[in-house]
Every structure is written in C-alpha cells, then in structure tokens.
Amino acid sequence: MKIVHTADWHLGKIVHNVYMTDDQRYVLQQFLDELARIQPDAVIIAGDLYDRAIPPREAVKLLNDTLTAIVQEMNIPVLAITGNHDSPERMDFVSRLLKEHQLFIQAKLDPDLEAVVLEDEHGPVHFHLIPYLEPGEARIMLEEDSIGSHQEMMEVIVQNISEKYDLKKGRHIFVGHAFLAGGMESESEERLSVIGGAPYVDASLFEPFTYTALGHLHQSQKVKHNHIRYSGSILKYSFSEANHNKSFTLLELNENGIKSMDKIPLKPLRDVRVAEGFMDELLDPDLASEDYLHLRLLDDGQLMDPIGKLRKNYPNILRLERVGRRGQSLNKLEQAKKRQHMDHLELFVSFYENMKGQPISEKRKEMVAEVIQELIEEERRK
Numbered sequence: 001m002k003i004v005h006t007a008d009w010h011l012g013k014i015v016h017n018v019y020m021t022d023d024q025r026y027v028l029q030q031f032l033d034e035l036a037r038i039q040p041d042a043v044i045i046a047g048d049l050y051d052r053a054i055p056p057r058e059a060v061k062l063l064n065d066t067l068t069a070i071v072q073e074m075n076i077p078v079l080a081i082t083g084n085h086d087s088p089e090r091m092d093f094v095s096r097l098l099k100e101h102q103l104f105i106q107a108k109l110d111p112d113l114e115a116v117v118l119e120d121e122h123g124p125v126h127f128h129l130i131p132y133l134e135p136g137e138a139r140i141m142l143e144e145d146s147i148g149s150h151q152e153m154m155e156v157i158v159q160n161i162s163e164k165y166d167l168k169k170g171r172h173i174f175v176g177h178a179f180l181a182g183g184m185e186s187e188s189e190e191r192l193s194v195i196g197g198a199p200y201v202d203a204s205l206f207e208p209f210t211y212t213a214l215g216h217l218h219q220s221q222k223v224k225h226n227h228i229r230y231s232g233s234i235l236k237y238s239f240s241e242a243n244h245n246k247s248f249t250l251l252e253l254n255e256n257g258i259k260s261m262d263k264i265p266l267k268p269l270r271d272v273r274v275a276e277g278f279m280d281e282l283l284d285p286d287l288a289s290e291d292y293l294h295l296r297l298l299d300d301g302q303l304m305d306p307i308g309k310l311r312k313n314y315p316n317i318l319r320l321e322r323v324g325r326r327g328q329s330l331n332k333l334e335q336a337k338k339r340q341h342m343d344h345l346e347l348f349v350s351f352y353e354n355m356k357g358q359p360i361s362e363k364r365k366e367m368v369a370e371v372i373q374e375l376i377e378e379e380r381r382k
Contacts, residue, residue: 007215046215047083047177
C-alpha cells in the first residue's frame with residue numbers, strides 16, 4: 001500500500017498582511033500532479049487544513065476543489081484530522097456522509113477509538129485518527145479524571161487503542177496533531193495550550209505503531225525514530241522557515257510493515273527568503289526577485305526612501321531591517337527568541353510586568369489563566 005502523508009496546509013494563511021492563497025493554490029496543484037504520477041492508495045492530512053476556525057471563502061473553495069480532485073476524480077481515499085487551527089464543529093459537518101465517499105475527516109475524538117480500515121493485497125491497514133483536542137476535553141470524553149496534560153491524554157488514548165487492537169499484529173498507522181518532545185519548532189506554529197499541563201508528548205508512546213503521521217511542526221522531521229514523523233507544512237509560513245525544504249512523505253507498506261519511505265519535494269511559486277547586503281549591492285537588476293523577502297541592510301548611514309527603491313527590484317519585501325548597529329539587533333533577536341517559547345499566560349505576564357513595572361499577583365494570574373482557557377475553548381467551539 002502506498003500512503004502519502006501531508007499536513008499543515010493552513011489554507012487562508014496571512015503572512016505579514018499578504019494572503020497566501022495564490023501560493024497555496026499553486027503548490028496544491030503541484031501536489032495533485034504528484035498524486036496523479038504516484039497513484040497512492042491513500043492520502044493522510046494530519047491537521048491544520050485551515051489557518052483559523054472561520055476561514056475565508058477562497059480557502060474553503062480551495063480545500064473543496066483539492067479534496068474533490070483527490071477523492072472523486074482520482075478515486076484516492078483521504079484520511080484527515082483537525083489540528084489546533086481548525087474548527088472541529090465546522091469540519092465535522094456531514095462527515096459521516098462523506099465517509100461513504102472515502103473522505104474520512106475525524107474532527108472530534110471518537111470515544112470508542114474505532115480505526116478506519118483500508119485493504120490491500122496483504123490484508124487490512126488500520127488508521128487511528130486522533131484529532132487535536134485539549135486535555136480538558138479528553139478528560140470528559142474519555143471519562144478519565146487523571147488527564148491533566150497532553151502527555152497524560154495521549155497515554156490514555158494509546159493505551160485504549162492498544163487494548164482494543166493488538167498493535168503487534170497487522171499494520172497500524174497513528175495519525176495525530178501534537179507537539180512531540182524533541183521536535184524542532186519554527187515561529188509560524190501557534191504554541192499548544194499549556195494551561196493545566198505542558199504541551200509536550202513523549203515520542204516513545206508511538207513506538208508500537210507501524211508508522212506515526214504527525215502534524216503541527218512545520219519542518220519535515222523524524223522524532224527519535226524513523227517511523228515517527230512530521231511531514232512538515234506545504235509552504236514556508238515565516239522567515240524562521242527560510243532554510244526548510246518543503247515536501248510530503250511517501251510511505252510504502254508491505255506485509256511486514258514499512259517497505260520504503262521518501263520525501264517528495266514541493267517547489268513554491270515564490271520562495272520565502274532572508275537576504276542581506278548593502279543598498280548598492282541589493283539594487284543590482286540581476287538580483288531582482290518576486291520572492292517574499294526579509295531584507296537586512298548593512299548600511300550605517302542615512303538612506304533616502306530605501307523601501308521605495310528596493311521595491312523596484314523586490315516587489316514582495318515583507319520585512320526591511322537595518323542591521324548596521326549589530327549589538328542592538330542581536331539584543332532584539334534574543335528577546336524575540338525568548339517570546340517564541342512563551343505560552344499565552346507567560347506572554348500576558350511579561351506584558352503586564354513591563355507596563356506596570358511590578359510583578360503580577362498570583363490571584364490576578366489565576367484569573368487571567370481562567371480567561372485564556374475560556375477563550376481557547378470558545379474559539380474551538382466556533
């Protein structure tokens with residue numbers, strides 16, 4: 001069985017006030033062309049099909065066109081889950097009806113953890129579709145009061161799957177949207193909720209599965225084991241991803257498990273790059289580009305209308321930075337890196353203390369934590 005693993009499409013994404021829909025349409029057409037060439041038996045989409053709970057209509061149309069092409073025109077089953085950016089309620093609409101047409105969208109956790117089963121010449125392949133959900137939701141749905149973190153939630157889910165199915169027999173594919181400890185982040189991933197517990201999940205939980213297809217982290221990577229993988233996003237969605245090579249994973253199974261695994265590259269319409277140089281160098285017409293750029297100017301002196309001049313060569317400049325005074329730039333960079341690793345509550349506490357000039361009280365901190373959790377749950381219900 002040939003299986004394609006992709007994730008983190010983030011349709012409707014806006015990067016520095018620029019809608020990425022044209023770029024997403026271009027790369028998804030390339031994805032469809034590759035599917036026509038490969039002729040896989042199934043396509044996995046491991047969450048974050050959309051970039052937000054209420055996507056723009058152009059994004060909805062693009063997803064509809066893409067899934068229709070895969071399922072109806074190519075007759076390839078699609079097994080998708082929702083990620084932390086998707087709305088479970090919206091994605092769950094007519095999902096039971098769509099299953100009859102080989103489009104399996106698991107938007108809400110099935111408490112019975114029934115696998116989707118596809119057959120090949122060697123027998124059944126079990127797909128365990130686990131959408132993103134908060135530990136508090138899992139605690140209620142699975143009736144497990146012990147769940148207080150993402151790790152505890154996933155321990156219960158994997159334990160329940162292993163009790164229902166013998167993972168030592170047959171072939172079992174786990175599909176999830178989670179933050180595995182040891183995975184490499186970029187700036188474009190929204191950090192998972194850490195209220196009431198850390199977001200990290202130990203990769204060793206997934207060792208018993210034949211393959212674990214993950215979404216959430218945007219860099220294609222394995223975590224501890226070659227069969228536990230993030231496919232990565234289809235496009236670069238921040239300048240922290242400038243050095244990424246975007247792709248999807250092609251997995252081939254035989255009767256014993258994994259026969260082969262390959263990355264199929266995806267080439268963007270416009271790249272996302274960081275470039276630096278002096279003004280005179282960057283104005284060279286031979287360097288003109290329509291890529292999305294973060295330009296770092298090395299000039300120390302005063303410059304007249306640098307952005308206006310540079311846009312003649314680079315119409316898609318998204319960020320222009322003066323780095324002549326490197327000490328100040330490095331300090332800002334360190335501050336940005338620290339903020340990247342803060343959760344919602346830590347960011348608010350940092351903002352509060354910077355504005356007030358004094359530590360926040362524990363009572364206020366608890367109140368803010370409750371409000372943040374309510375907002376997260378409200379957003380996921382939309």
